[in-house]
Amino acid sequence: MLELKNIDAFYGNIQALRDVSIKVGEGEIITLIGANGAGKSTTLMTICGMVPPRKGEVLFEGRVLNDVSPEKIVQLGISQVPEGRLIFPDLTVQENLDMGAFLRSDKDGVNRDLDQVFGLFPILLERRKQLGGTLSGGEQQMLAISRALMARPKVLLLDEPSLGLAPLIIRQIFDIIKQINRESNTTIFLVEQNANQALKVAHRGYVMENGRITLEDACDKLLANDAVKKAYLGL
Amino acid sequence: MEYFLQLFLGGLSRGSIYALIALGYTMVYGIIELINFAHGEIYMIGAFMGLIVAGVLTAMGWPTLSILVIALIIAVLYSAAYGYTVEKIAYKPLRGAPRLAPLISAIGMSILLQNYVMLAQTPDFLPFPRLIPDLEFMGPYANFLATSDLFIIITSISVMVALTMFIKFTRMGKAMRATAQNRKMAMLVGVNVDQVISVTFMVGSGLAAVGGVLIASHIGQINFAIGFLAGIKAFTAAVLGGIGSIPGAVLGGLVLGWTESFAAGYISSDYEDVFAFCLLVLILIFRPAGLLGKQRSQKV
Ligand SMILES: Nc1ncnc2c1ncn2[C@@H]1O[C@H](COP(=O)(O)OP(=O)(O)O)[C@@H](O)[C@H]1O
Ligand SMILES: [Mg+2]
Numbered sequence: 001m002l003e004l005k006n007i008d009a010f011y012g013n014i015q016a017l018r019d020v021s022i023k024v025g026e027g028e029i030i031t032l033i034g035a036n037g038a039g040k041s042t043t044l045m046t047i048c049g050m051v052p053p054r055k056g057e058v059l060f061e062g063r064v065l066n067d068v069s070p071e072k073i074v075q076l077g078i079s080q081v082p083e084g085r086l087i088f089p090d091l092t093v094q095e096n097l098d099m100g101a102f103l104r105s106d107k108d109g110v111n112r113d114l115d116q117v118f119g120l121f122p123i124l125l126e127r128r129k130q131l132g133g134t135l136s137g138g139e140q141q142m143l144a145i146s147r148a149l150m151a152r153p154k155v156l157l158l159d160e161p162s163l164g165l166a167p168l169i170i171r172q173i174f175d176i177i178k179q180i181n182r183e184s185n186t187t188i189f190l191v192e193q194n195a196n197q198a199l200k201v202a203h204r205g206y207v208m209e210n211g212r213i214t215l216e217d218a219c220d221k222l223l224a225n226d227a228v229k230k231a232y233l234g235l
Numbered sequence: 236m237e238y239f240l241q242l243f244l245g246g247l248s249r250g251s252i253y254a255l256i257a258l259g260y261t262m263v264y265g266i267i268e269l270i271n272f273a274h275g276e277i278y279m280i281g282a283f284m285g286l287i288v289a290g291v292l293t294a295m296g297w298p299t300l301s302i303l304v305i306a307l308i309i310a311v312l313y314s315a316a317y318g319y320t321v322e323k324i325a326y327k328p329l330r331g332a333p334r335l336a337p338l339i340s341a342i343g344m345s346i347l348l349q350n351y352v353m354l355a356q357t358p359d360f361l362p363f364p365r366l367i368p369d370l371e372f373m374g375p376y377a378n379f380l381a382t383s384d385l386f387i388i389i390t391s392i393s394v395m396v397a398l399t400m401f402i403k404f405t406r407m408g409k410a411m412r413a414t415a416q417n418r419k420m421a422m423l424v425g426v427n428v429d430q431v432i433s434v435t436f437m438v439g440s441g442l443a444a445v446g447g448v449l450i451a452s453h454i455g456q457i458n459f460a461i462g463f464l465a466g467i468k469a470f471t472a473a474v475l476g477g478i479g480s481i482p483g484a485v486l487g488g489l490v491l492g493w494t495e496s497f498a499a500g501y502i503s504s505d506y507e508d509v510f511a512f513c514l515l516v517l518i519l520i521f522r523p524a525g526l527l528g529k530q531r532s533q534k535v
Contacts (some may be wrong), residue, residue, distance in 0.1 A: 048423060074425035086420035088413050099413050102406070103425040151424065 001026040007056035015043040018211045029188040031198040034208035040191040077154035085144040089133030100150030117146035138169035155187040195232035242500040248384035250492020251391035255446035256469030257484035259439025265415040267478040272341035275466020282313040282451040283445025303366035311441040318440025337478035353459040366452040383453045477528020
């Protein structure tokens, strides 16, 4: 469904991705793990058209996305929950959600999806009129996920959703991610440093080091892999 | 008391013009963090377009009030087109360049537009027809308030209310706020940021044109250089209120208008500019982010 083929990406002269190839099948949860600075966020930004690749191809449902604008990519069905959540701090919770549905014109569908995200995260309904910036970290993460869902994506990209959150909230967020995948068959591309949790949620995993993919396998295999255990699971 | 009221209303009228122009500075700054030094010239160009329309329609014998309305509309559209073009030519190619580059480009644009109008029109002052008629019902109140002041106040307030509704409730307004708060995230939800920037320039320019036509008709003459002082004053108002903040621009404009009006009325009109800038310095010492501005760290 979504495929990165031999991607090289740069910031100016600095190369962030080297020959990265990743395949995501429809309905799958895949995870990309790696240390800080490995190139995980860049990978997601490349998919979203924010950091266009210099070499290689991003393919989505058979279509090359390399030169497609970020807004068109959202329209095609890819939404990102970026690192650090990037809530619009002076928009209300409701307005943040409206922005998620910015490109949609099907009012009824938008309202239905709104009910759905309020079902997933009832706290957001309670905080509907509050400014985004006044929410706690966990609530902001819920809002960021909901905002992305409001675009009704086929593929949901999540960049370190557990970052800076308490263990209990992290569990809740990962449960919801599984639920989203199960109930609406949304394909999920999960980037994490929290390898232990991510590998338990996802079906397949990729390991990235210094801009390269160094390992890929089913998650249970990765969890059992000695190198992964040592480098990412702290065992 | 009567004198106080007169100064108060005069200050309100003057301040609402500053506010109209200040909004353009603050909206552009809010979105791309650029001080658009050519904004005063857009105001001046709006006034000139108003003059041209007024000249043509007066020659055709139209009634004054309808001339005013049409002059306003055409000046707004014309200035909006200028604002759009200036952004595309002078700022867009420099996006992502070091901050000094677009600033210099803005100053260049300001000089260019002034000289262009000077050459295309004339370096001399041109008389501007009084488009705001004296109204009968003003009779007993005319001592406090000229009809043109009243008209300026009402028009400015209406325009600002309309702007607030636009920003608060429309899709484009929300996109503007989202872009100002986090451009990257706005792009990630599918906002066309180029389009938002263009609209911001057009709206700000249109507001300046409203100010330009109203004040030109009030004062009765214009030349190519009127944008300079008006621009600096309005910029002062924007900084005073907190640059980037829309209510701040309105408040800053009014505070500046009142300061000048009272300083001129109670002390001496020679000192009104001095007081205006002293006020700016004072506020920046005690509230560096302006009256309603947010103390925020440099964006990265
Ligand atoms: N905007 C940027 N400009 C320049 N270099 C960047 C930028 N963003 C990331 N990088 C660099 O690219 C590399 C990969 O970063 P990133 O994709 O953010 O890694 P990760 O998400 O795995 O922590 C790092 O070396 C980082 O310093
Ligand atoms: Mg990252």
